[in-house]
Amino acid sequence: MQNGMHSDRERCVRAVQSKDARFDGWFFTAVLTTRIYCRPSCPVVPPKPENMTFYPSAAACQQAGFRACKRCRPDTSPGSPERNQRADLVARAMRLVADGVVDREGVPGLAARLGYSTRQVERQLLAELGAGPLALARAQRAETARLLIETTALPMAEIAFAAGFCSIRTFNDTVREVFALSPSALRSRVPARRTAAAPAGPRPATPAALSLRLPFRAPLNPDNLFGHLAATAVPGVEEWRDGAYRRTLRLPYGHGIAALTPTPDHIACRLTLSDLRDLPVAISRCRRLLDLDADPVAVDDQLRTDPVLAPLVDKAPGRRVPRTVDEAEFALRAVLGQQVSTAAARTHAARLVTAHGDPVDDPEGGLTHLFPEPGALAALDPESLAMPRARRTTFTTLVGHLADGSIQVGVESDWHETRARLLELPGLGPWTVDVVAMRALGDPDAFLPTDLGIRRAARELGLPSTPAALTARAAAWRPWRAYAVQYLWATDSHPINFLPV
Missing domain, CATH: 1.10.10.60 (Homeodomain-like)
Known part of the structure; x- marks a missing residue:
């Protein structure tokens, strides 16, 4: 068992008395006199310390007989970064x-x-x-x-x-x-x-959109987060429209479309679902995509200890790691993007989507398909892939392992085991595996010392530029090397680093 922050009573009391929003989701405060539980930043007058007790989850509070506070709505706190990492x-x-x-x-x-x-x-x-x-x-x-x-x-x-x-x-x-x-x-x-009451008469055939707010711990810099998603968007599956990143979602009971818009204090989320039972899953995947359960203060404080990274962090704190709503999809797209430009990778993926993806209707924009599942790609003709023969072999081999379940890249996967299994496949080297680890598996310490953009940034900043020397220097950035990658990438003028206009 790992001891969570809720067991450090003195620290928890200080966080509650200062209404520190940084600790929302880390622990929950239950008030013995009122039988109500709150987030640390609850705006009401803090209870006396002797009337406070602390729990690691909202479920634990509920199980102990406490009710959710109507003011601070603790059930809407960001997820725990302790378990997210x-x-x-x-x-x-x-x-x-x-x-x-x-x-x-x-x-x-x-x-x-x-x-x-x-x-x-x-x-x-x-x-x-x-x-x-x-x-x-x-x-x-x-x-x-x-x-x-x-x-x-x-x-x-x-x-x-x-x-x-x-x-x-x-x-x-x-x-x-x-x-x-x-x-x-x-x-x-x-x-x-x-x-407002629904109009009388039959229900419309088109599912209604739900609008909600996705909370996060401040600060959050949206530039590289949304810039990366927009610049690499696969036509038909993703788009940037009217200030929002939009994409289709394959969900357990059906499909959906998510529109995500950055605002100063939350992410505006608009979800259109074919089956409302998919709502909690869709929310969870959108949060994961945008890395909203991260603890940016802990990340940035660690990276600032390096005098080379400190100015980058101070200039634009709160960078997140752009992740994915579909881990298998991202793994396949990582192979499609090997040694080609962003535009070429999008073209390869778009062809697959048109040929093998499930069509969807999007009355609000230009989304047309779900990205094809590995099973739908298992029987494709390798000759139909417009790429070198070695990469075609890599792609079809990975498709086969994902389709039969012999390699798991979902949220249940063991990071170390999955890395090892991926490295055994032909054509999957450290760069591809580390990209998958960073963006699909969610490993906050994944690092890309062989990436050309990282090596170029390292040279410009006076850091070692050879992979071995850079890896040695990056040991001081652990366990947040995936976030250091975002700060290093941001020194370039590539479109992935800028919020689209």
Whole structure:
């Protein structure tokens, strides 16, 4: 068991008394006198220290009988960066819970994906998070229900189904227990304009869009984050339109379209889903794509200790690592992008999408397809790929391993094991594997010492430019070398480093 920050009582009390938003999601404050739990930055007058107790998760607070604060809405806190930066059992389990695996496959399905027994998974989650997988999934269902209650005019029965509850009674009881309000009372607290009654008559064929805010820990620099996504966007799957990055999503129950717009204090997220049961998964994947659960203060403080990186960090703090909503898709695109320009990589990917992707309808823009799954690409003719024979072999070999499940690159994957398996494949060298580790697996310490852009930046900054010497120097940046890569890349004038206009 790893001791979380919630066990450092003195530090937690200081964070609550100073209303420090940096610690939102790190721990939760439960007030013994009111039986309410809050985020550290709650705007109300802090309780006396002797009336505070601390938990590592909202689920643990709920399981202990505390209700969510109506002011600070602790259920909407960013996720814990402590678990976001790890690849151990608990961290992988939490990512799978966020991806809806417990609701779809139960605790046995969660354990099977992780390669452990149900008892082992439950014991470790309870030890570190104060709640088992069922309680964690229940907390997520409650948050999904609150979101739908407050942002849509859907009938409560439909919300209960979409949020994953097995009955209306369970839905009502959970909402009352967690929020101390009935579902109808929760909706009545929202301004009428946000939940206006749906018009009479049949439901429209086109699914309605849901608008919500994705919180993050400040600071957040959107330039390289959105610049990278826009510059590498695959036509038909992704686009930059009207100040938003838009893309199609392949989801467990259907498909969706996400539109993500940076604002100073949140990411505006607009989701159009073919099945509302996919809402929590879509939110989780959008957060992962934009690295919103990172702790930028910890990252930047570490990188500032290097006098060469310090001016880069001070100039534009809060850079995130652009990640992905589909790990298999990114791994395949990394191979398509080997030793070619960004434009050429987009062209290769667009051809695959047109030939093998599932079509979708996008009444608001120019999105046309879902990126094809590995299984849909397993039977393609290698000769149809307009690339050198060696790279075609690399691509089709990777497709085969992803399609049959012998290589896992999803949120449940073990980073070290996956790296080793990828390196065994022909044509997958350290650069490609480290790019996949950084952007698909989510390893915050992935590093690209052989990348031409990194070596060029190193020379200009007076850092060692040979891979071995640069790797040795970068040891001081651990465990945040993936973020150092973003700061080094940002010294170039490539479009990936600028927010599109």
